[in-house]
Amino acid sequence: MAGQYFEYQFFIEMLILTSSIFMHLVRKNSSIVVLYMVQSFLVVLLLVLSSIHRLSAALLAVIVLTFLVKVVIAPVFFFGLIKKNRLKFSVSTYLNVPVTLVVLTALVAVAHSHFFTSFTAIITRGPDTLFLCIASILISFFLIINRKGALSQMIGVLSLENSIVAFASMAGLEQTPGLQLGIVFDILVWTVIAVVFVSMIYRQYGSLDVTAMRHLKE
Amino acid sequence: MLFIVLLTAPLGAAVASLFVRKSTAVLEWLTLLASAVYLTAASGITYAVVVRGTSGEGADFSADALVAILIMIIAVVGSAAAWYSTGYLREEVRKQIIGFSRIKQYYILFNLFLMVMFLAVITTSPIIMWIAIEGTTLSTAFLISFYNKPSAMEAAWKYLIINSVGLLLGLFGTLLFFIPLLRSGDSNGLITWQMLLDSAGTGNPLIAKVAFLFLLTGYGTKMGLAPMHTWLPDAHSKAPVPVSSLLSGVLLNVAFFGILRFKAVTDRAVGQAFADNLLMFFGLFSVVVAAFIIFIQKNYKRLLAYSSIEHMGIMALGFGFGGAGPFAALLQMIYHALAKSVLFFSAGNILLKYSSTKTDKVRGVISALPVSGTVFLIGFVVIAGIPPSGIFLTEVSIFSAGILSSPVVAVAALFAVVLVAVGFLRIVASLLFGKKPDSLPGGEAGLRTIIPMIAVLSILICFGFFIPGPLRSLIRAAAGGR
DSSP states (O other): OHHHHHHHHHHHHHHHHHHHHHHHHOOOHHHHHHHHHHHHHHHHHHHHHHHHHHTOSTHHHHHHHHIIIIIIIHHHHHHHHHHHHTOSSOOOBSSOHHHHHHHHHHHHHHHTSGGGGGGGGTOSSOHHHHHHHHHHHHHHHHHHHHBOBHHHHHHHHHHHHHHHHHHHHHTTOOOOHHHHHHHHHHHHHHHHHHHHHHHHHHHHHSSOBGGGOOTTOO | OHHHHHHHHHHHHHHHHHTOOSOHHHHHHHHHHHHHHHHHHHHHHHHHHHHHSOEEETTTEEEOHHHHHHHHHHHHHHHHHHHHHHHHHHHHHHTTSOOHHHHHHHHHHHHHHHHHHHHHHHBSOHHHHHHHHHHHHHHHHHHHTTTOOHHHHHHHHHHHHHHHHHHHHHHHHHHHHTHHHHHHTOOSSOOOHHHHHHHGGGSOHHHHHHHHHHHHHHHHHHHTOTTSOTHHHHHHHHSOHHHHHHIIIIIHHHHHHHHHHHHHHHHHHHOHHHHHHHHHHHHHHHHHHHHHHHHTOOBHHHHHHHHHHHHHHHHHHHHHHOTTHHHHHHHHHHHHHHHHHHHHHHHHHHHHHHSOOBGGGOOOHHHHSHHHHHHHHHHHHHHTTOTTSHHHHHHHHHHHHHHHHOHHHHHHHHHHHHHHHHHHHHHHHHHHSSOOOTTSOOSOSOGGGTHHHHHHHHHHHHHHHOOOHHHHHHHHHHHHTO
């Protein structure tokens, strides 16, 4: 039973990492939102697995709220934003696709490097899963840096948060349900504020490309 | 009970402000009433800490010497900023820069901002502290974009994204610190600072090092340490002046508080040298970066923002150097919070008069605004560490400690500090002296924009010459128990 649990965890984390990588490759705003939805759903699945493994009913409230916030509410906001401002294609990057792929490969290698080897002490079974989590964290971080679109940057931040939640779940570092609810609520407020800002930026600049913001250059 | 009052006073004012219709005076009185209440509660908690060493409420809130210093800084600067806001915003309404809905939004967010800062320091839980510090980002984002100008929006977006990423890295580091506790099964509920300290020696030292690195990057971003400081000058220069004073004088210290708490845990886990070296590195980098940019600065609000980066760097150096450094760094934290709010308030009065933050468009402040100009000059003397200011003594103590422990770093930082003072002096001289434009009428905006400034300046001058015994013992305890 425990062996199966770790296998499921590994498989889900593989999919989370894959979604992070694909976020770099897609060009449509709607595609990156769909990928975020899928990634969030996978994180919810991880939490469900963890709640079954730990026989914790209290985690169910966290799972329901996480599902509502990340898989339903946030994507609804994002799709609304895309539809309202007709933002079908406004995704652009600083690095082209081949160079981006090279950087992604390097980041996966860094996740397996000496710097993070001490993390194998965290769990005795499935340390590879933890490396996948770290790779996902690094790749999400790179998404924020490499994207010029405000919407993509916002999803990069949320993807980074998903990766950290996945890491915490893998490493058994989950907090009390009350604190987890607090964090999810925080993410909800963050999403609302960021969506409002993205709308304001679009109204002001007629684009979500952050390189168009040059008023602070002094 | 005092801890609950400390949180509910600003929260209550924010909630009550939601229901106010068309009366700016009611909004102002709600905020002022809240400021009187939280100032009283903060004083009560501090008194209890001075008498008993600690103060607490259940398992959720507690205060030691460091917390007492922080809540007094938040309460004093917060109250002064609240008073100053009433005059400053009225003047902006008179100039038709903002309307009632903006003022209402301002007071709601202003009070929420104070509430989450109080929560960040009094909570016993590192995760709640993280949530509260993230709350400071969320509550201030709309205050930074307050004037709805493209540059303000740009600054707010930068602030939101950079700080959120930084804080997520901070969360990652926090979770890594929890590993020994969760592994040993000692914790079934809320993890507190004390539990973290107690378990610090039982974990993997390498993980503790990686965790502190992430934490320093995360909270260091919020604190404005270079090279993660890029959001700070933009945000601090675009926000309304009273908010800038809180961002610069208070919020940076709250972020530093988070770093110091985790530093204590890291010191126990891997020894003091690791965290000290990192603080020295980031501290020196911050001072040097700020020094060069201050030298070429052409905007006096940005100048003050870069000065905050410099001072955060000096405080980080103080803790990194050890010896007398931590005591002096904590004293510098107090001086800097007071001096920076004085400088921002007087800069606000200059902005109201000249309608520009560009240094080449402002001349003859002393003749146009005699009180604000003089206060700005005194504020400059203090912040630049010119004798006989208190900051001169704290910086001498910090660099003396540095000469003993890391002479190269101390000398390099000292050169940068001198460069800052020269750059600052150049700008201050051009702002304050010279001939004011003939078309500009002289005279201050009103008492509401002067009294809070004078009040904070009085405290600053008093503390510069005389540190009361209880404050001295608080700083000593906070520096020793780091």
